[in-house]
Amino acid sequence: MRDNNEKNNLKKSYKQFGILLKISLIIGIVIISGFIIYYILTPEILQLGSVVTIVIGTALLLGVIMFLIGVAVTKWLAGRRGWDDSFKTALIVNLLWFVVSLIIKICEIMNFIFPSSSWIGSVVILIINIILGLIIVSKVYEKELRESLVFVIIIQIILFIIASIVGLGFILAFALVGLFL
Secondary structure, three states, X not given: OHHHHHHHHHHHHHHHHHHHHHHXXXXXXXXXXXXXXXXXXXXXXXXXXXXXXXXXXXXXXXXXXXXXXXXXHHXXXXXXXOOOOOHHHHHHHHHHHHHHHHHHHXXXXXXXXXXXXXXXXXXXHHHHHHHHXXXXXXXXXXXXXXXXXXXXXXXXXXHHXXXXXXXXXXXXXXXXXXXXX
């Protein structure tokens, strides 16, 4: 009986993750399409001063998208593990990650740290988020450090992969705009 229940929970979990992945892809496609259409309709936006604003805006937009996806992934994984899968708890954990990522990305854009190397900045964000996430997750979910570390690493790897894909989508969108103008 217990094995049947576990199998049903696992199937439900995979279905929820599949839905989450589809929603993420749809959001990414819609946003990238919107960028392409916007930049084609307003070519004057590509002046140098506007480019800096666009890059900062894109980093902020990507951060917000990843924050929302992160809340959903955290909520999903916590529920799958039998932890507190409330929206509030997932929001607290991801808010910290959002702030850290945003600060480092804006500093990186302004060339304060890691000039011209966004992958280094992404790895630094990943490491900082794992360390801070370990502390926050162990306190918020009241779990041991080892359990919390595995939880945080899984979430951060998922978010890193999704952020890389969405970030490449933004780069492709800008490249396509450049081809049309």
